[in-house]
Amino acid sequence: MTNHLADEDFELLQIERTNGVAFVTIEAPPINVMTPSLFRELAKFGAQVAEDDSVRVVVLRSNDPDFFIAHFDVSAILSFPTDGPAQRPSEIGGFHLMCETYRKMPKATIVEIGGRVGGGGSELSMSCDMRFGAIGKTVVNQMEVPLGILPGGTGTQRLPRLVGRGRAMEIILGGVDIDAKTAEEWGYLNRALPPEELRPFVTDLAFRIAAFPPQAVALAKEAVNNADTLPLRDGLLEEQYLFQKLLRTDEAEPAMRNFLEIGGQTREGEIRMGQLAREIGGS
Template structure:
């Protein structure tokens, strides 16, 4: 399975799998990368030797960007929005959250939108002072976080702070993200690699069943998450059907979204999108 990856470098040794995303220029979650992330989850689940998964980025400035807005604009919006079951992105996030393998995100660079939602489902997140930046840019472009952000962020940082991030479209720096509970720790660039590797090694050395059941027990504290995810998807689908959302997403792309320059200033860009009417 791992040899089929085009945008993910995968290696596994002594119970620790390291998946490094390399999808320049910004690690945008295109449909192809989404499929590879799903294949990654499957590969990890099927390998009984893997105890810990570390997700990293090969790009110095970007960890994992949002879902491809161009692809979102192609979503089927015929007919009314309906409450149903998990969408495909929810299912992927839940797969990482509930797998017996411990999942760790080593966040060096920007993470935003769906990228942030994906790692919010991971067991732990570690960032770099002065380098890690978190952003949810959906509301400024007319939609809402539809990959679990409205449900997971309040659980990580509290309702008020989650609303500040989601409604404000602000950049959240590593020090604040650590203080608010999004990041486990904000470390220096030299510290993060050795720290995460040491922690992963400790966990991988412990009795596997004890680790698996302890993780399962801790995540039971988040119940009932499923109902909230279904409601989030319904509201996302409603917004996606509005003319304002379609126009805002198109302006986002036209004004530099999904380019390295635009993504580096995404908080400012999203405000420009929201205040510029075509």
């Protein structure tokens, strides 16, 4: 994974870069199974885009109306080595590293789930910052336990953090389908939208975030991620530090002055704060 790949060299990913957003469309027919080849391409792209300052937001999506990513390739799992006893690793493995790359990269990662997502596809989705689904189309499933295994690509750790322990147990141990509205209510999806609204909503949100100061996006994401790993006091101290860092960037003062000039801290401006924020970014 040392050689750089141009966007057009990816075979299973269609990549379009527009105004700071990388739209990554997964094209792995017939049902977007996470084959080793798709895994390698997603890992490769993630490693490359994490270092690309021209990209501020990454959107993962699929044009298959029924599938985002089905699950990891079971045929490939059957070929995993099983000689000798299981060994407890000292380092996280390649799939975990790929998921962590999307979780930790200094840019927003958004998943547009227009169909079914399961297994390793769900684990990648849970590692990203935001997930949006389509009512009547999006279905979440972790099907590993019925197959005699478990979600081994971050799922047992990420899912309880999103939906809570009991609901994670229902999904993982039950192997049940979770529809879009339930996934939204449980916290797996940010929003469940009518199918025709899903792509326009995600696209608009991506461009909105990409218009904001990139260092603010990156460090705000880092601060939120710290809530998963740091004790509260340490997280608060790190939040103060990151706030001070952002005050010293070239972007902060002009953005704050612009806020005041276009109506911030006035009754008229504050009532429409969401739109005012968009105007600050110029999106």
